[in-house]
Amino acid sequence: MTTTDHDRPGSQGGADEPGPLHGGPDDEYPPERLQRMTREELDRLGARLDGVEILHTEPAPPPGSKVEKAAVRQVTITFLLAGLLSLLFLVVYAGSGWFLPDWAWVSSDDGWSAYFTPLLGATMGGALLLVGIGLVLYVKKLLPHETAVQDKHDGSNFDRVTTGATLMGGLEASGLPRRKLLGGVLGLMGAGVGVMIIAPLGGLIKNPNTGNPLGTTSWNTGVRLVRDDGTPIRPGDQTPGSLETVFPAVPGGDFQSDAATMLIRLRPEQMAENVPKQGQEDFGYGDYVAYSKICTHAGCPVSLYEQETSRILCPCHQSQFDVTQGAKPIFGPAARSLPQLPIGLDDEGYFVARSDYIEPVGPTYWNRERI
Numbered sequence: 001m002t003t004t005d006h007d008r009p010g011s012q013g014g015a016d017e018p019g020p021l022h023g024g025p026d027d028e029y030p031p032e033r034l035q036r037m038t039r040e041e042l043d044r045l046g047a048r049l050d051g052v053e054i055l056h057t058e059p060a061p062p063p064g065s066k067v068e069k070a071a072v073r074q075v076t077i078t079f080l081l082a083g084l085l086s087l088l089f090l091v092v093y094a095g096s097g098w099f100l101p102d103w104a105w106v107s108s109d110d111g112w113s114a115y116f117t118p119l120l121g122a123t124m125g126g127a128l129l130l131v132g133i134g135l136v137l138y139v140k141k142l143l144p145h146e147t148a149v150q151d152k153h154d155g156s157n158f159d160r161v162t163t164g165a166t167l168m169g170g171l172e173a174s175g176l177p178r179r180k181l182l183g184g185v186l187g188l189m190g191a192g193v194g195v196m197i198i199a200p201l202g203g204l205i206k207n208p209n210t211g212n213p214l215g216t217t218s219w220n221t222g223v224r225l226v227r228d229d230g231t232p233i234r235p236g237d238q239t240p241g242s243l244e245t246v247f248p249a250v251p252g253g254d255f256q257s258d259a260a261t262m263l264i265r266l267r268p269e270q271m272a273e274n275v276p277k278q279g280q281e282d283f284g285y286g287d288y289v290a291y292s293k294i295c296t297h298a299g300c301p302v303s304l305y306e307q308e309t310s311r312i313l314c315p316c317h318q319s320q321f322d323v324t325q326g327a328k329p330i331f332g333p334a335a336r337s338l339p340q341l342p343i344g345l346d347d348e349g350y351f352v353a354r355s356d357y358i359e360p361v362g363p364t365y366w367n368r369e370r371i
Contacts, residue, residue: 046162104352
Protein backbone atom coordinates (compact mmCIF):
# COMPACT_ATOMS: atom_id res chain seq x y z
CA MET A 1 0.00 0.00 0.00
CA THR A 2 1.40 3.41 -0.95
CA THR A 3 1.91 5.76 2.02
CA THR A 4 3.45 8.73 0.25
CA ASP A 5 1.91 12.01 1.53
CA HIS A 6 1.47 15.35 -0.24
CA ASP A 7 4.15 17.28 1.64
CA ARG A 8 6.96 14.76 1.74
CA PRO A 9 6.11 11.95 -0.70
CA GLY A 10 9.39 10.15 -0.21
CA SER A 11 9.18 10.09 3.59
CA GLN A 12 8.02 6.45 3.63
CA GLY A 13 9.92 5.35 0.59
CA GLY A 14 6.71 5.00 -1.40
CA ALA A 15 5.68 1.76 0.34
CA ASP A 16 5.24 0.24 3.79
CA GLU A 17 8.23 -1.95 3.14
CA PRO A 18 10.92 -1.39 0.52
CA GLY A 19 10.66 -3.87 -2.31
CA PRO A 20 13.52 -5.95 -3.62
CA LEU A 21 16.28 -4.06 -5.34
CA HIS A 22 16.73 -4.70 -9.06
CA GLY A 23 19.91 -2.80 -9.81
CA GLY A 24 20.19 0.33 -11.94
CA PRO A 25 18.37 3.29 -10.30
CA ASP A 26 17.74 1.24 -7.13
CA ASP A 27 21.48 1.04 -6.57
CA GLU A 28 22.04 4.75 -7.12
CA TYR A 29 18.86 5.85 -5.32
CA PRO A 30 18.21 3.53 -2.35
CA PRO A 31 15.03 4.00 -0.24
CA GLU A 32 16.87 6.20 2.31
CA ARG A 33 17.88 8.68 -0.40
CA LEU A 34 14.41 8.71 -1.92
CA GLN A 35 12.91 9.48 1.51
CA ARG A 36 14.84 12.74 1.68
CA MET A 37 13.60 14.03 -1.70
CA THR A 38 10.54 16.22 -2.31
CA ARG A 39 7.73 15.33 -4.69
CA GLU A 40 8.97 17.83 -7.30
CA GLU A 41 12.47 16.39 -7.12
CA LEU A 42 11.13 12.85 -7.45
CA ASP A 43 8.94 13.90 -10.37
CA ARG A 44 11.84 15.47 -12.24
CA LEU A 45 14.15 12.60 -11.35
CA GLY A 46 11.64 10.00 -12.50
CA ALA A 47 11.11 11.83 -15.77
CA ARG A 48 14.82 12.14 -16.46
CA LEU A 49 15.74 8.56 -15.57
CA ASP A 50 12.61 7.21 -17.24
CA GLY A 51 13.67 8.54 -20.61
CA VAL A 52 11.25 11.47 -20.66
CA GLU A 53 12.20 14.57 -22.60
CA ILE A 54 10.06 17.62 -21.79
CA LEU A 55 9.76 19.75 -24.89
CA HIS A 56 7.49 22.55 -23.67
CA THR A 57 5.73 23.53 -20.43
CA GLU A 58 2.94 26.08 -20.02
CA PRO A 59 1.85 26.54 -16.38
CA ALA A 60 -1.77 26.58 -15.22
CA PRO A 61 -3.41 29.88 -14.20
CA PRO A 62 -2.17 31.13 -10.81
CA PRO A 63 -4.41 29.90 -7.95
CA GLY A 64 -7.00 32.51 -6.98
CA SER A 65 -6.41 34.63 -10.09
CA LYS A 66 -9.28 36.12 -12.11
CA VAL A 67 -8.38 33.87 -15.02
CA GLU A 68 -8.61 30.75 -12.86
CA LYS A 69 -11.88 31.82 -11.22
CA ALA A 70 -13.48 32.52 -14.59
CA ALA A 71 -12.35 29.15 -15.94
CA VAL A 72 -13.61 27.32 -12.85
CA ARG A 73 -17.02 28.98 -13.23
CA GLN A 74 -17.24 27.95 -16.89
CA VAL A 75 -16.29 24.36 -16.17
CA THR A 76 -18.55 24.12 -13.10
CA ILE A 77 -21.59 25.47 -14.96
CA THR A 78 -20.95 23.14 -17.89
CA PHE A 79 -20.68 20.04 -15.71
CA LEU A 80 -23.68 21.14 -13.62
CA LEU A 81 -25.83 21.49 -16.72
CA ALA A 82 -24.65 18.04 -17.90
CA GLY A 83 -25.67 16.54 -14.57
CA LEU A 84 -29.06 18.26 -14.63
CA LEU A 85 -29.77 17.08 -18.19
CA SER A 86 -28.86 13.51 -17.25
CA LEU A 87 -31.24 13.70 -14.28
CA LEU A 88 -33.95 15.11 -16.57
CA PHE A 89 -33.38 12.13 -18.88
CA LEU A 90 -34.05 9.80 -15.94
CA VAL A 91 -37.20 11.73 -15.03
CA VAL A 92 -38.57 11.38 -18.57
CA TYR A 93 -37.47 7.75 -18.92
CA ALA A 94 -38.67 6.47 -15.54
CA GLY A 95 -41.61 8.85 -15.15
CA SER A 96 -43.43 7.82 -18.33
CA GLY A 97 -46.41 5.77 -17.21
CA TRP A 98 -45.73 6.64 -13.55
CA PHE A 99 -46.17 10.34 -12.72
CA LEU A 100 -45.96 11.37 -16.40
CA PRO A 101 -48.33 10.25 -19.19
CA ASP A 102 -47.74 6.76 -20.55
CA TRP A 103 -45.84 6.45 -23.82
CA ALA A 104 -47.28 4.50 -26.74
CA TRP A 105 -47.21 4.41 -30.53
CA VAL A 106 -49.91 6.72 -31.83
CA SER A 107 -50.71 8.18 -35.22
CA SER A 108 -51.13 11.77 -33.99
CA ASP A 109 -48.33 14.34 -34.05
CA ASP A 110 -48.98 15.81 -30.61
CA GLY A 111 -49.27 14.56 -27.04
CA TRP A 112 -46.74 12.91 -24.75
CA SER A 113 -46.04 10.00 -27.11
CA ALA A 114 -44.87 12.45 -29.78
CA TYR A 115 -42.41 14.11 -27.37
CA PHE A 116 -41.14 11.11 -25.38
CA THR A 117 -38.40 9.85 -27.72
CA PRO A 118 -37.23 13.34 -28.82
CA LEU A 119 -36.94 14.37 -25.16
CA LEU A 120 -34.83 11.31 -24.37
CA GLY A 121 -32.56 12.04 -27.32
CA ALA A 122 -32.27 15.75 -26.53
CA THR A 123 -31.48 15.24 -22.82
CA MET A 124 -28.99 12.40 -23.33
CA GLY A 125 -27.33 14.09 -26.31
CA GLY A 126 -27.15 17.42 -24.48
CA ALA A 127 -25.68 15.80 -21.36
CA LEU A 128 -22.97 13.93 -23.27
CA LEU A 129 -22.18 17.03 -25.35
CA LEU A 130 -21.78 19.15 -22.21
CA VAL A 131 -19.57 16.49 -20.61
CA GLY A 132 -17.28 16.69 -23.63
CA ILE A 133 -17.29 20.50 -23.61
CA GLY A 134 -16.58 20.56 -19.87
CA LEU A 135 -13.64 18.19 -20.21
CA VAL A 136 -12.16 20.24 -23.03
CA LEU A 137 -12.55 23.47 -21.03
CA TYR A 138 -11.00 21.86 -17.95
CA VAL A 139 -7.97 20.59 -19.82
CA LYS A 140 -7.43 23.76 -21.85
CA LYS A 141 -8.00 26.34 -19.10
CA LEU A 142 -7.16 24.73 -15.75
CA LEU A 143 -4.38 22.21 -16.32
CA PRO A 144 -0.73 22.93 -17.03
CA HIS A 145 0.24 21.98 -20.56
CA GLU A 146 3.32 19.86 -21.00
CA THR A 147 4.67 18.30 -24.16
CA ALA A 148 6.98 15.36 -23.49
CA VAL A 149 8.34 12.22 -25.11
CA GLN A 150 8.84 9.04 -23.04
CA ASP A 151 10.51 5.68 -23.64
CA LYS A 152 9.02 2.65 -21.90
CA HIS A 153 11.07 0.21 -19.79
CA ASP A 154 10.53 -2.46 -17.13
CA GLY A 155 9.32 -1.28 -13.71
CA SER A 156 11.04 -1.49 -10.30
CA ASN A 157 10.68 -0.09 -6.78
CA PHE A 158 12.21 3.13 -8.06
CA ASP A 159 9.52 3.29 -10.75
CA ARG A 160 6.74 2.77 -8.22
CA VAL A 161 7.96 5.60 -6.01
CA THR A 162 8.56 8.10 -8.78
CA THR A 163 5.31 7.20 -10.59
CA GLY A 164 3.38 7.72 -7.34
CA ALA A 165 4.97 11.14 -7.01
CA THR A 166 4.06 11.95 -10.61
CA LEU A 167 0.44 10.94 -10.10
CA MET A 168 0.14 12.94 -6.89
CA GLY A 169 1.73 15.88 -8.67
CA GLY A 170 -0.86 15.59 -11.43
CA LEU A 171 -3.67 15.54 -8.87
CA GLU A 172 -2.21 18.61 -7.16
CA ALA A 173 -1.82 20.38 -10.50
CA SER A 174 -5.43 19.63 -11.44
CA GLY A 175 -6.61 21.78 -8.54
CA LEU A 176 -9.41 19.34 -7.60
CA PRO A 177 -8.36 18.99 -3.93
CA ARG A 178 -8.92 22.73 -3.38
CA ARG A 179 -11.83 23.26 -5.78
CA LYS A 180 -14.52 21.68 -3.63
CA LEU A 181 -17.50 23.01 -5.59
CA LEU A 182 -16.13 21.75 -8.88
CA GLY A 183 -15.36 18.38 -7.32
CA GLY A 184 -18.91 18.10 -6.00
CA VAL A 185 -20.39 19.04 -9.37
CA LEU A 186 -18.16 16.44 -11.03
CA GLY A 187 -19.52 13.82 -8.64
CA LEU A 188 -23.11 14.85 -9.38
CA MET A 189 -22.47 14.85 -13.10
CA GLY A 190 -20.70 11.48 -13.00
CA ALA A 191 -23.51 9.86 -11.01
CA GLY A 192 -26.23 11.31 -13.23
CA VAL A 193 -24.52 10.48 -16.52
CA GLY A 194 -23.59 6.99 -15.29
CA VAL A 195 -27.15 6.14 -14.30
CA MET A 196 -28.45 7.74 -17.52
CA ILE A 197 -26.27 5.42 -19.60
CA ILE A 198 -27.14 2.33 -17.55
CA ALA A 199 -30.91 2.96 -17.22
CA PRO A 200 -31.89 1.99 -20.79
CA LEU A 201 -30.24 -1.40 -20.26
CA GLY A 202 -33.24 -2.22 -18.07
CA GLY A 203 -35.23 -2.74 -21.25
CA LEU A 204 -32.78 -5.48 -22.27
CA ILE A 205 -33.22 -7.59 -19.13
CA LYS A 206 -37.02 -7.71 -19.09
CA ASN A 207 -38.73 -11.07 -19.37
CA PRO A 208 -39.93 -11.03 -23.01
CA ASN A 209 -42.92 -13.20 -22.09
CA THR A 210 -44.28 -10.79 -19.47
CA GLY A 211 -47.85 -10.07 -20.49
CA ASN A 212 -47.57 -12.74 -23.23
CA PRO A 213 -46.71 -10.23 -26.01
CA LEU A 214 -46.06 -12.96 -28.59
CA GLY A 215 -49.31 -14.75 -27.88
CA THR A 216 -51.75 -11.83 -27.77
CA THR A 217 -52.79 -8.87 -29.92
CA SER A 218 -55.04 -5.86 -29.41
CA TRP A 219 -58.08 -7.79 -30.61
CA ASN A 220 -60.57 -8.44 -27.82
CA THR A 221 -64.24 -8.98 -27.23
CA GLY A 222 -66.27 -6.13 -28.74
CA VAL A 223 -63.36 -4.42 -30.55
CA ARG A 224 -64.57 -3.17 -33.91
CA LEU A 225 -62.96 -4.06 -37.22
CA VAL A 226 -62.00 -0.79 -38.93
CA ARG A 227 -60.27 0.20 -42.15
CA ASP A 228 -56.92 2.01 -42.13
CA ASP A 229 -58.83 5.32 -42.16
CA GLY A 230 -60.67 4.33 -38.97
CA THR A 231 -64.11 3.70 -40.51
CA PRO A 232 -66.05 0.62 -39.29
CA ILE A 233 -67.48 -2.06 -41.58
CA ARG A 234 -70.97 -3.52 -41.94
CA PRO A 235 -71.75 -6.85 -43.65
CA GLY A 236 -73.08 -5.14 -46.77
CA ASP A 237 -69.96 -3.04 -47.37
CA GLN A 238 -68.05 -5.73 -49.30
CA THR A 239 -68.95 -7.57 -52.46
CA PRO A 240 -68.72 -11.39 -52.58
CA GLY A 241 -65.17 -12.52 -53.37
CA SER A 242 -63.53 -9.36 -51.99
CA LEU A 243 -60.85 -8.91 -49.32
CA GLU A 244 -60.23 -5.90 -47.09
CA THR A 245 -57.45 -5.36 -44.56
CA VAL A 246 -58.82 -4.34 -41.17
CA PHE A 247 -57.34 -3.28 -37.83
CA PRO A 248 -58.59 -3.18 -34.24
CA ALA A 249 -60.35 0.06 -33.27
CA VAL A 250 -57.88 0.88 -30.51
CA PRO A 251 -55.37 3.77 -30.27
CA GLY A 252 -52.53 3.02 -32.68
CA GLY A 253 -54.25 -0.13 -33.92
CA ASP A 254 -53.35 0.62 -37.53
CA PHE A 255 -49.65 0.64 -36.54
CA GLN A 256 -49.74 -2.80 -34.89
CA SER A 257 -48.36 -5.21 -37.45
CA ASP A 258 -49.41 -8.30 -35.52
CA ALA A 259 -53.07 -7.17 -35.49
CA ALA A 260 -53.48 -6.71 -39.25
CA THR A 261 -56.34 -8.95 -40.39
CA MET A 262 -57.93 -9.93 -43.70
CA LEU A 263 -61.73 -9.71 -43.77
CA ILE A 264 -62.91 -11.87 -46.68
CA ARG A 265 -66.43 -12.21 -48.05
CA LEU A 266 -66.76 -15.62 -49.67
CA ARG A 267 -68.71 -16.23 -52.86
CA PRO A 268 -71.65 -18.71 -52.74
CA GLU A 269 -69.65 -21.47 -54.42
CA GLN A 270 -66.86 -20.91 -51.89
CA MET A 271 -69.34 -21.15 -49.04
CA ALA A 272 -70.44 -24.52 -50.42
CA GLU A 273 -66.81 -25.76 -50.22
CA ASN A 274 -65.94 -24.04 -46.93
CA VAL A 275 -64.58 -26.44 -44.28
CA PRO A 276 -63.54 -24.51 -41.14
CA LYS A 277 -60.91 -25.87 -38.76
CA GLN A 278 -62.21 -28.21 -36.10
CA GLY A 279 -63.49 -26.25 -33.13
CA GLN A 280 -63.67 -23.01 -35.14
CA GLU A 281 -66.85 -23.68 -37.09
CA ASP A 282 -68.57 -20.58 -35.65
CA PHE A 283 -65.64 -18.15 -36.04
CA GLY A 284 -67.07 -16.62 -39.21
CA TYR A 285 -70.22 -14.54 -39.64
CA GLY A 286 -72.44 -15.52 -42.53
CA ASP A 287 -70.26 -15.53 -45.63
CA TYR A 288 -67.50 -13.50 -43.90
CA VAL A 289 -64.28 -14.95 -42.47
CA ALA A 290 -61.31 -13.13 -40.94
CA TYR A 291 -57.74 -14.44 -40.98
CA SER A 292 -54.43 -13.03 -39.77
CA LYS A 293 -52.50 -11.18 -42.44
CA ILE A 294 -49.15 -12.36 -41.05
CA CYS A 295 -47.63 -15.35 -42.81
CA THR A 296 -46.84 -18.24 -40.47
CA HIS A 297 -43.55 -18.87 -42.27
CA ALA A 298 -41.51 -15.63 -41.94
CA GLY A 299 -44.04 -12.96 -40.98
CA CYS A 300 -44.58 -11.34 -44.39
CA PRO A 301 -47.99 -9.81 -45.28
CA VAL A 302 -50.20 -12.32 -47.12
CA SER A 303 -52.87 -10.34 -48.92
CA LEU A 304 -52.55 -11.40 -52.57
CA TYR A 305 -55.97 -13.01 -52.91
CA GLU A 306 -57.13 -15.04 -55.89
CA GLN A 307 -60.86 -15.55 -55.41
CA GLU A 308 -61.23 -18.01 -58.34
CA THR A 309 -58.95 -20.54 -56.61
CA SER A 310 -59.69 -19.36 -53.04
CA ARG A 311 -55.96 -18.98 -52.45
CA ILE A 312 -54.05 -16.33 -50.52
CA LEU A 313 -50.44 -15.91 -51.67
CA CYS A 314 -47.47 -14.73 -49.61
CA PRO A 315 -45.25 -12.74 -51.99
CA CYS A 316 -42.05 -13.35 -50.01
CA HIS A 317 -41.65 -17.13 -50.35
CA GLN A 318 -44.77 -18.09 -52.34
CA SER A 319 -46.62 -19.89 -49.56
CA GLN A 320 -50.30 -20.38 -50.47
CA PHE A 321 -53.28 -20.77 -48.12
CA ASP A 322 -56.78 -22.04 -48.97
CA VAL A 323 -59.47 -19.87 -47.32
CA THR A 324 -62.13 -22.56 -47.84
CA GLN A 325 -60.04 -25.04 -45.84
CA GLY A 326 -59.41 -22.97 -42.72
CA ALA A 327 -56.58 -21.08 -44.46
CA LYS A 328 -54.32 -24.12 -44.27
CA PRO A 329 -51.06 -24.03 -46.30
CA ILE A 330 -51.24 -25.96 -49.56
CA PHE A 331 -47.97 -24.80 -51.16
CA GLY A 332 -44.66 -23.32 -50.09
CA PRO A 333 -42.64 -23.37 -46.87
CA ALA A 334 -45.39 -22.30 -44.45
CA ALA A 335 -46.35 -25.19 -42.14
CA ARG A 336 -49.24 -23.71 -40.11
CA SER A 337 -52.64 -22.38 -41.06
CA LEU A 338 -53.30 -18.66 -40.74
CA PRO A 339 -54.99 -18.02 -37.36
CA GLN A 340 -58.70 -17.15 -37.66
CA LEU A 341 -60.29 -14.26 -35.78
CA PRO A 342 -63.77 -14.93 -34.32
CA ILE A 343 -66.10 -12.17 -35.56
CA GLY A 344 -69.66 -11.02 -34.97
CA LEU A 345 -71.78 -7.86 -35.00
CA ASP A 346 -72.34 -5.21 -32.32
CA ASP A 347 -75.62 -3.48 -31.51
CA GLU A 348 -75.12 -1.03 -34.37
CA GLY A 349 -74.52 -3.75 -36.93
CA TYR A 350 -70.76 -3.27 -37.31
CA PHE A 351 -68.25 -6.10 -37.35
CA VAL A 352 -66.49 -6.72 -34.02
CA ALA A 353 -64.10 -9.34 -32.71
CA ARG A 354 -65.58 -11.87 -30.32
CA SER A 355 -62.16 -12.50 -28.74
CA ASP A 356 -58.48 -12.31 -29.56
CA TYR A 357 -56.90 -14.92 -31.82
CA ILE A 358 -56.92 -18.20 -29.93
CA GLU A 359 -53.37 -18.97 -31.12
CA PRO A 360 -50.28 -16.78 -31.65
CA VAL A 361 -50.08 -15.05 -35.01
CA GLY A 362 -47.03 -15.03 -37.25
CA PRO A 363 -44.08 -17.41 -37.51
CA THR A 364 -43.48 -20.36 -35.23
CA TYR A 365 -41.04 -19.85 -32.34
CA TRP A 366 -39.49 -22.22 -29.86
CA ASN A 367 -42.03 -21.95 -27.02
CA ARG A 368 -45.19 -21.24 -29.05
CA GLU A 369 -46.90 -24.41 -27.88
CA ARG A 370 -46.57 -23.32 -24.24
CA ILE A 371 -48.63 -20.15 -24.83
